[in-house]
Amino acid sequence: MEHLFAWQTDAFSFVEDMRLDKYLCDAGVGTRSEVKKILKKEPVYINGNPEKDPGFQVKEEDEIVFRKEMLSREEFFYYLFHKPAGCVCAAVDHVHDTVFKYIPMNRKKDLSTVGRLDLDTEGLLLVTNDGIFHHAMTSPKREVPKLYYAEVTGTLIEEDIVKFASGLDIGDDKPAKPAKLEIISSGDTSVGLVTVTEGRFHEVKRLFFACGKEVTYLKRLSMGDFQLDEALKPGEFRKFNEKEMNYVKKYKSGTI
Missing domain, CATH: 3.30.70.1560 (Alpha-L RNA-binding motif)
Incomplete structure (x- = not known):
């Protein structure tokens, strides 16, 4: 299975200036069409200046803020989620809520849960779109506790x-x-x-x-090394912190 994800890298890099709408897509704000609708209603702040033009050229050194959150152009997203009871670990379910009800639509960038928890089970659930990390955490050979x-x-x-x-x-x-x-x-x-x-x-x-x-x-x-953040109430999530991102690197490299 590992070879299936061999093409993935840890992050994009700028090779030239980029349109604002594409930057926002890569940052997980939404699809290109969703981003354009958002920009019609509210600005993004670039180096402190409001901007609503989808074609505005973003430079690598620019600081981009959307809804008071500093954005970065990431390829992979990692979230630590406190799953509540009563929702399922699926993208779509016609009977029950799914875990993705709790993650805003603009963050759903090919995300999937790392393993599953039962409908009535709550607690730690990792969510990512990094296939190598997902495989490292769920492969039976790794025996992650x-x-x-x-x-x-x-x-x-x-x-x-x-x-x-x-x-x-x-x-x-x-x-x-x-x-x-x-x-x-x-x-x-x-x-x-x-x-x-x-x-x-x-x-x-x-x-x-x-x-x-x-x-x-x-x-x-x-x-594994990831622990439920008790500061998160059921239904809340956050991005991995620096320590957890170091765990990601170790699991992907096979050193854990």
Whole structure:
């Protein structure tokens, strides 16, 4: 699969001046037609000066601000999203909201979710249009760990920890790979932290079910080195910060 994305690079570079509408398209503001409609209604600020001409020539050194946000001409976009329960990880769904309801239309530039979370599961979801990074995070060979917080009915016991670690039969052709269970509290309703390295359908729920428990609440806390930003409320997202962008480089290079 990796060769499919070999043509991708980390960023565009200016080779000459560029039309403002094309620059805004490359920055993820919208399609060319959407950008022209936007410019009829509101200006973009170039070096502090308002500009509404789609054909205005932008130079590499220009500072472009749109709706109080500094823009850059990027090829790849990386977002950390706090997925709420009740939406699906699909581009289109005729029954449920999708995660892209929460990401403004002008940011949808061939974006896809890095893996999936169930309809009723919330928590960390990475969103990008970088195919190499996507593959590095989801390839079964990489075994990227994913940490979940789970509330379940029934009493969690030490035997459950052993079962998780042994590789449970969850109804597929092959048993699940060994997973780590840490018991936080135990009783009629129990709480645990689960780390899995696969991305099977409903895997965490099925692991608990194989131990006679039912998941009532599930939240992903981390995926590899990426952690849920607790400052984000469900439904909110932000761009990767500098530290997270360094993780991207490491995952893409195979050093993680």
